Amino acid sequence: VRADPWSRGSYRLGFGAAASRLRHVPRRTASCCSRSRSSCRTLLATALAQAGRPAEAAPLLTGVAAGHHPAYRLYLPDDLLALAWGAAAEGATTEAIARAAEAADLARDAGSPAYEVLAWQTAVQLGGATAAATRRLTSLAGLGPRAETALTHAKAWSDEDGDALLEVAHAWARLGDLVAAGDAAAQAADVQRRAGRQGSALTAAATAEKLAERSGACTPALVVAARPLPLTAREREIAALAARGLSNKDIAARLTLSVRTVEGHLYRAGHKLGVSERAALSGLLGVE
Structure with missing residues (x-):
């Protein structure tokens, strides 16, 4: 080229x-x-x-x-x-x-x-x-x-x-x-x-x-x-942003989604991974 x-x-x-x-x-x-x-x-x-x-x-x-x-x-x-x-x-x-x-x-x-x-x-x-x-x-x-x-x-x-x-x-x-x-x-x-x-x-x-x-x-x-995880691409993206400290409102604004949609993806990601705290996502996703 x-x-x-x-x-x-x-x-x-x-x-x-x-x-x-x-x-x-x-x-x-x-x-x-x-x-x-x-x-x-x-x-x-x-x-x-x-x-x-x-x-x-x-x-x-x-x-x-x-x-x-x-x-x-x-x-x-x-x-x-x-x-x-x-x-x-x-x-x-x-x-x-x-x-x-x-x-x-x-x-x-x-x-x-x-x-x-x-x-x-x-x-x-x-x-x-x-x-x-x-x-x-x-x-x-x-x-x-x-x-x-x-x-x-x-x-x-x-x-x-x-x-x-x-x-x-x-x-x-x-x-x-x-x-x-x-x-x-x-x-x-x-x-x-x-x-x-x-x-x-x-x-x-x-x-x-x-x-x-x-x-x-x-x-x-x-x-x-x-780090293969049982998450969809969207669930992983939202979980990664949450692990970096973004609030649900911040994530929704950045991805042009509703806060409720973000909450739903985070709930499903947490359920699949067996965690309920955002802090626990960092280690699982490799977010520093």
Whole structure:
């Protein structure tokens, strides 16, 4: 996929750059131009969020994608993807997927196919937007190996094909995108487990764990693979937000739900997990 230098910078994050490798970025921004400072901040925030460190990513995401000169619009998809990963790291996967889809639509309108591919890939890694992603990636597949692999990933996740997802994981690894590879393997484990194929699930989960060790990532898909629980995606999302200290009202506002709906999901999650206190959710969900 052809991309401008800043888009290629985003791709390098997908290649598994650990957050620790970007710690020097803030110290260098004083001598950079405004765009470079913004890009360094965006890249670092994305890496920290992908590493499962939302508290460190959050300050860097303040004001991202807002108040910029119109000429900056070309780079807004990158910022929206940083916000997507930030939301995902906080447990708000619905918001994260919406951000990624927004980035894809913006990239399409701006005529930036490389950004659009990356945005739809991100949406699929986060577990959503498969119909829209498949439709758009089908038209973009001719751009190169990344677009083709992203399309295969979207189809495999939509079809809940665990074997195909594991193959996609290997394809991403061959391309050097270890974060996407880990997510595909983790999704394969989730699909196989839900289908009752425990042996295949364990194999996929072990692959995901090895890829996570190489990339330093701790994404939502990897957390699900590492801590399988008898919860629906929505129950897990709401339980994770509750474990992070959000009130039912805050969760409802963030996910655009009624407070009663949030209460119902939390009750069912607690019943399935055998807990009645919000504090107990943190350990079960791996929320720090």
